[in-house]
Structures are given as structure tokens and as C-alpha cells.
Amino acid sequence: xxxxxxxxxxxxxAISNLESILENGLVxxxxxxxxxxxxxxxxxxxxxxxxxSSGLENYVPFHWRSKTPxxxxxxxxxxxxxxxxxxxxxxxxxxxxxxxxxxxxxxxIPEVLDYVxxxxxxxxxxxxxxDYSNEECKETSMAECLSPKVVSPKLFASICVKxxxxxxxVYNIILRSSLPPDEKERLKNSIWVNxxxxxx
Numbered sequence: 679x680x681x682x683x684x685x686x687x688x689x690x691x692a693i694s695n696l697e698s699i700l701e702n703g704l705v706x707x708x709x710x711x712x713x714x715x716x717x718x719x720x721x722x723x724x725x726x727x728x729x730x731s732s733g734l735e736n737y738v739p740f741h742w743r744s745k746t747p748x749x750x751x752x753x754x755x756x757x758x759x760x761x762x763x764x765x766x767x768x769x770x771x772x773x774x775x776x777x778x779x780x781x782x783x784x785x786x787i788p789e790v791l792d793y794v795x796x797x798x799x800x801x802x803x804x805x806x807x808x809d810y811s812n813e814e815c816k817e818t819s820m821a822e823c824l825s826p827k828v829v830s831p832k833l834f835a836s837i838c839v840k841x842x843x844x845x846x847x848v849y850n851i852i853l854r855s856s857l858p859p860d861e862k863e864r865l866k867n868s869i870w871v872n873x874x875x876x877x878x
Contacts, residue, residue, distance in 0.1 A: 682802035686765040686835060687740035687776075687823045690749045692718040693760040693839070693847055700855040700865075704764065704829035707735040720752050720759065732788050737777070737824035740766065742800070744838070744875040746820050747810055753877040762848060763838040763875060768823075770833050772797075777824045782817040790824065831857060836868040840876040845869050 689704060695718050707729070710717050729735055741749070744763055753761055771793065778796020779788050791799060801818050810816045839845050852865050 680802060680806050681743055682800075682806075684743070685767055687742060687768055687771055688744050688749075688838075689738070689740045689764040689766075690752065690761055691764065692720060693762050693844060693851070694718045696762065696837075696848060696851045697855070699764070700831050700852065700857060702828070703831060704738045704825070706738050706828075709828070718759065720756050729783065732783065734783055734788065734824070737790075737826055738829050739783075740771070740776075740823040740825070742805070742821060742823065743819070745877075747816055748820055750877055760844050760847065761840070761876065762844065764834055765836040765838060765870075766829070766833055767835050770835070771823055771825070774833065775826065777826060779822045779824065780818075782820040783822055785817045793823075796823075831865065832861065834865065834868070836870050837865065838870045838872050838875055840871070840873050842871060845871050 691699065698717060776793055777790050778793055778800070779790055780796050780799040780801075790796075800821050804812075804815050805818050805821070807815055808819070810819070837848055839848055848869050849866055852862055852869075855862065857865070
């Protein structure tokens with residue numbers, strides 16, 4: 679199945695951030711700074727500054743696949759951190775007014791489009807090649823899906839982790855959260871172990 683026809687979008691974060699995420703939702707970088715949330719930041723400072731200069735700090739970013747060049751670099755340079763992906767169904771993203779940048783947001787001037795227009799603008803065939811020696815493919819693979827508002831845990835389809843130890847940590851974080859019992863149960867059952875999404 680090609681990337682165009684897949685079901686989810688992906689947000690990479692440190693497992694240590696999950697407690698805050700379950701209490702406050704997935705929030706934009708601007709909101710993190712404003713509310714002074716205790717948050718493990720793994721993004722490159724230069725990239726953060728460039729995103730801020732384009733107004734992208736107001737959005738919550740997702741990628742169209744796991745293990746993008748960005749995710750790979752972050753995990754390679756932060757091996758002491760345990761990561762997870764938060765997955766949301768694309769249909770849910772569209773229904774909740776997510777926006778799309780059809781290529782790497784720092785590749786020229788970012789064009790933030792409505793979901794349908796942006797989705798149809800992405801070069802999916804090029805993204806499917808996964809040829810990261812091709813700079814255009816690399817840039818396209820980091821196209822983003824952006825939420826302009828806080829993303830509630832109610833919208834989370836799954837939380838993907840690398841191994842059983844990480845699964846147990848996430849399970850216990852959900853268990854300790856203040857989410858309603860039915861939501862806790864749903865999220866506990868959604869935890870997915872998939873080492874292929876992570877660097878070795």
C-alpha cells in the first residue's frame with residue numbers, strides 16, 4: 679500500500695512528555711512556552727527558530743509516515759530518550775480542520791493549505807520511493823499535517839512504542855492520568871509495539 683492510501687498521521691515525542699500530553703492535550707510550541715509546561719524538547723534550535731519565523735509555532739505538527747529523516751535524526755542524536763509516536767487517523771484530522779504543508783516546511787516559504795488541497799498537492803509517488811539521497815524526495819517526505827488547535831487525547835488512535843518496556847511505561851502513565859475510565863481503557867488497549875518505527 680502506498681503512503682497516500684495509508685490511515686494514520688504520526689507525531690513523535692518523548693515518553694516523558696506523555697503525562698503532560700494526557701492532561702493538557704497535544705499543544706503547539708507557542709502554547710508550551712506560554713503555559714510553561716515541563717516538556718522534553720528534542721527539536722534542533724535552528725529549526726525551531728526557522729519555524730517561529732514562519733508562524734508555524736502556532737500549530738501541532740504531524741508527519742504522514744513514521745521514521746522520516748527528521749524522526750531518524752532525532753532518535754539517533756537522543757539515544758538516551760525513550761520515544762513514542764502518537765497516531766491519529768487521517769479522516770479524524772480532516773474532520774477536525776487540520777492543515778497541510780505539502781513539502782518540508784523549511785524548504786522555501788511554507789504554504790499552509792486546507793486539508794484536501796494540501797493532501798492532493800503532495801507528491802506521493804516521490805515520497806513512496808524513500809530515496810533520501812534525492813533531496814527533493816527527502817523534502818517531500820517531511821510534508822506536514824498541522825493542527826491549528828489543541829489535539830485532545832480523545833482523538834488519539836494509538837500510541838506506538840519500540841518495545842515491551844516502553845509499553846509498560848506508557849501503560850502506567852495512562853493508568854495514573856486523570857482521563858475518564860473508558861478513555862483510559864481505550865488508550866491502554868491502543869498501545870502498539872512496533873520496533874520497525876524506531877532506530878536501532
